[in-house]
Amino acid sequence: MSTKITPAEAKMDTLLLYLIAATCLTWSYLKNREKTRTAMKKAFKAFENILPQFxxxxxxxAMAMAVLDTATISLVLGRDSGVWGVLAASLVGAVTLIPGFVAFPAAAALLQGGAGATQIAAFVSSLMMVGIVTLPLEIQFFGKRAAFLRNLLAYGFSLIAAIFVGWTVSL
Structure with a gap:
């Protein structure tokens, strides 16, 4: 049994989600116009703040995908890159500071470019859980021991999550 989603199914899912969002927005507007306008203004302001990072x-x-061909991505992050690919992806994720809404489309592009699911799971999970860049701030608020311990445990959990994803994908 294949669990692959076809492009037509993906388009239908996307259209369905847009329809649900439009319906909810219309319902909200009909229920309370002022609150909906305020919420839309806040959402647009948040979008403006996020857009430059995104x-x-x-x-x-896009530049990485243009420079790195599928063979290179597969070599470094592909299914056959093994433990070294998982470690490389997790280390890059641990030192990268990008929000999740940007990381997931980037991960999808890397998957389409030939990266392995385990490696991408290591990248995304360490990106979300480990904060090397924010470590000085964590040390300031939580102390050295707690900050290092949290990051070390988070890194370990991110590797466990990646292994779990790899295991489930291979089923």
Whole structure:
């Protein structure tokens, strides 16, 4: 039994989600116009704040995809890269500071470019859980021991999550 989603199914899912969002927005507007307007203004302001980060990461991913061909991505992050690919992806994720809404499309592009699911899971999970860049701030608020312990445990859990994803994908 194949669990692959066809492009037509993906389009239908996307259209369904847009329809649900439009319906909810219309219902909200009919229920309370002022609150809906305020919420839309806040959402647009948040979008404006996020857009520069999002565009930078998209440009970096696009440049990486243009420079790195599928063979290179597969060599470094592909299914056959093994433990070294998982470690490399997890280390890059641990030192990278990008929001999740940017990381997931980047991960999808890397998967389409030939990266392995385990390696991408290691990248995304360490990106979300480990904070090497934010470590000085964590030390300031939580102390050295707690910050290092949290990051070390988070890194271990991110590797466990990657192994679990790899195991489930291989089923």
């Amino acid at each position: 565009l930078v990461v998209l440009i970096l991913v």
